[in-house]
Amino acid sequence: MPKVGMEKIRRAQLIEATLEAIEKHGFHGTTVSVISKKANVSTGIISHYFGGKAGLIDATMRYLLEELKQELLNHLPHTKNHHARLHAIIDANFASVQRSKKAAVTWLVFWTQSMHSADLARLQNVNSKRLISNLKYSLRHLIAKEKVEWSAQLIAAQIDGFWLRNALTHTQHSSHNQAVETCKTLIDKVICDYGLSTK
Amino acid sequence: MPKVGMEKIRRAQLIEATLEAIEKHGFHGTTVSVISKKANVSTGIISHYFGGKAGLIDATMRYLLEELKQELLNHLPHTKNHHARLHAIIDANFASVQRSKKAAVTWLVFWTQSMHSADLARLQNVNSKRLISNLKYSLRHLIAKEKVEWSAQLIAAQIDGFWLRNALTHTQHSSHNQAVETCKTLIDKVICDYGLSTK
Amino acid sequence: MPKVGMEKIRRAQLIEATLEAIEKHGFHGTTVSVISKKANVSTGIISHYFGGKAGLIDATMRYLLEELKQELLNHLPHTKNHHARLHAIIDANFASVQRSKKAAVTWLVFWTQSMHSADLARLQNVNSKRLISNLKYSLRHLIAKEKVEWSAQLIAAQIDGFWLRNALTHTQHSSHNQAVETCKTLIDKVICDYGLSTK
């Protein structure tokens, strides 16, 4: 009887290899041959588990999104302090990227691809809306009602902007930390300016 | 009887066709054949004038950067009102994108490619530094010295962040205008908070 | 505890599945995977019992030939009425095909393959000669000696011709019956024209 339960292992193996390949060779240079070699498996296995290269790319993108989602869930659940919660959102959004450059490159690739793939565009949209929604949820408890939407957009753009600039420049850790601090300061400033007097 | 002065015309023709192709078909779908058809020329001409597809892509990226540079030069040449100058920087940075979707897609592609091309990375870096430098030049006249760098980074990230989010969502004009307004408000807020008492 | 006597069962199972696969998906679409699924066994079993796909195909062809041979043996064993015997040959040759479309498609495939396989070509040749030989055996009792060979060739071609045309057009039963009738009429005509005056 052949090995069972390999599917999970192989899928993880191949997704990890894909992330490495995209980081090292770029999207164009990420061929099934390159991925296979990195994962130490044959090329055929990709079609076997993902139905083809496109399926693997898709799964990799979903993996990144899911990872980010989990990161948020792990950082934010048990607090009623909305100020702290907003800071935690910042931490979560930079956490995975801070860990490795792989994710940063792949996020950028993912965004670029999403402009010409309805499927990826939908995923990207969900992700984008979640950030806004998370921000608004806490902002509602802290600042004037009519400023919530505007502030959420501001902070979201600030996060993505730092994120993008850091990805493009050969990032040191310091700049990541600086980005996190700056985002938090911006939040504080927003709360300070539009904060509810009594709560 | 060889036509002279065709080089300039052909180069412009092909760069424009490349921008259109990337917008319509994405980077992956932008083949030499597609570009040639859009430009109504033969495929061979690309190698003739640009030495190959890579040369054309490179030239297209440089064209975008040059365009942005000119945009900035045209909007902020002769003013000593640094508050107005900062607002003009915002306008300039969103102007080209506001005009067409072409640039937005291509910028994203450009950034992604720049991560795996030393040449493009250098161009991107120059561009990124110019924005910071332009912001700092005016901020120095308006806010406390020790806040200049930090504020420039903040505003630059804000610009890129809005820019990115707008590119990824199917942008309406309203959101572009909103982005411009929000960036200007952020600038005002920074000046208000850290502004020099006397000027 | 190894099951014994599985070989016969498995071989029959797989040959039947192969016939079904060829009928449904054509020769090109008949992959090891398709056959295995139809037979509800693993892919490995094919190599185990037939040494590979080629062996299974070969066995399937032999099975068809054997089936036809048996059909003939069952229909014409104990008769000395050679006129009836000739008619029985016709019946036998159309019997298996009349039963299902499977055989028709597979026969055609078999013939085609036999042109590039010495092994199959030999089988096909034996089969072809048996029909002629069977026809001649009875014809010798009914018609002039010098017309026997010619008539056998005529009738054999008539059988195969009808068979082929019926296989290619989406056959109704009526056309099969018509083919049988026409072949029998041809036999009668031959006997009538070249028949021995006394018998």
Next chain:
Amino acid sequence: MPKVGMEKIRRAQLIEATLEAIEKHGFHGTTVSVISKKANVSTGIISHYFGGKAGLIDATMRYLLEELKQELLNHLPHTKNHHARLHAIIDANFASVQRSKKAAVTWLVFWTQSMHSADLARLQNVNSKRLISNLKYSLRHLIAKEKVEWSAQLIAAQIDGFWLRNALTHTQHSSHNQAVETCKTLIDKVICDYGLSTK
């Protein structure tokens, strides 16, 4: 300016190479690589002129059909002698095959493929009907009305049957001639049996 008018030459070259490849290596062994080498061109050219291997196979089949059609047109136009016309149909149907074994193998492949391709099936059907129609046209002038259809089916099957049997056995010219003679004799017999007394 590049060479013009090559399309016709290349298409003919490739179709001829395909016929040779099918004859020599069978349908399965007929790869684009094999065809290209036989035609002394690159593999890419097949997609260029035929949109892919399938297009080339299709064109090859159509070529065979067209050739047969022309053969018929060339042999039958200027005669009002319907007896001679029927004999000419026989000649035409065996002519192309008599010339080379290539066509014979390919016809068989074509027929087999046509069972799983709607497109090829339609072509095959048109071809099959044309033979019947041609036979009936002349038979109507020669034999009793109620025997026309039956006789046409008989003769058509006879032709195809000989054709098939000759293709399968390693044909000598003599057997081809014999097939032609036998078919003609069958026609004569039919006319003799069912012929119109007066015309």
Next chain:
DNA sequence: TATGAATGAGCCTTCATTCAT
């Protein structure tokens, strides 16, 4: 005896580049 995960050779196709015209 039986499985099916894994392999990798071989296939068709795409596409940047070349070169005779």
Next chain:
DNA sequence: TATGAATGAAGGCTCATTCAT
């Protein structure tokens, strides 16, 4: 200066076969 027919390397995919279990 310009063409586009032709090339052929490189890509992704299919599938018969193998082998650890």
